[in-house]
Amino acid sequence: MTKKYDQIDFKIIQELSQDARxxxxxxxxxxxxxERTVRRRIEKLIEDKTVRITTIVDPNSFGYNAIADINLKVDDPVYNDFIESCKANPNVCYIATGWGKxxxxxxxxxxxxxxxxxxxxHTLSEAEGVEVVNYFIIPKIIYNIDEWLPVQDDFKEE
Structure with missing residues (x-):
């Protein structure tokens, strides 16, 4: 369900995107x-899970410069356990379901x-019930989710 936000919310989100502190x-x-309105609006945006005030760590700062997007076919009997093992693996930073093969x-x-x-x-190819469909070596990420913002048209007039 799409939530309804107005121009005040838009301005608050813009301000927070520049400096979440x-x-x-x-x-x-x-x-x-x-100020009370701003506090209430920020609390509501957080409560609705529209925004998260969090720390984003740049993996490049720690030398994690070798990046690959990997598409997998994971059999149903091992699917949930495999996802949990990915979540526990410090080299996996994003997991999403897919369609097709x-x-x-x-x-x-x-x-x-x-x-x-x-x-x-080795790790993936030898895992029971897991097939590497394809992968892409990523030399440079140009734009990432932590830079995305909604556009002004997504917010109704006050």
Whole structure:
């Protein structure tokens, strides 16, 4: 279900996207809205899970520069356990279901290509009920989800 937000919410989200630590008082001053309104709106955006105030760590800062997107066919009997093992693997940073021959997609990051090679060609390929459908070596991520913002048209007029 799509939630309804207005231009005040849009302005608050823009302010938070620039600095998630910005105080409600500073946001209120910048967008010319009462501070209590800003606090209430931020609480509602968080409660509705529309925004998350979180820390985003850049894997490149830790040398995780070898990136691969991997599409997999995972058999039903091992599907849930395999997902849990992916979630526990520090090299897996994204998991999504897929359609077609591949029913699971993962994004992985490694310190070097050797680790990536071993993961794709041994860890995954030797896992029971798991088939590597294809993979893409990613030399550079140009745009990522942590940079995405809704457009102004997504918000109704005040």
């Amino acid at each position: 910005k105080s409600a008082a500073k946001i209120a001053k910048n967008i010319d809205v009462n 591949a029913n699971l997609s993962i994004e992985t990051r490694f310190i070097d290509n050797s680790d990536m090679y071993n993961f794709i060609n």
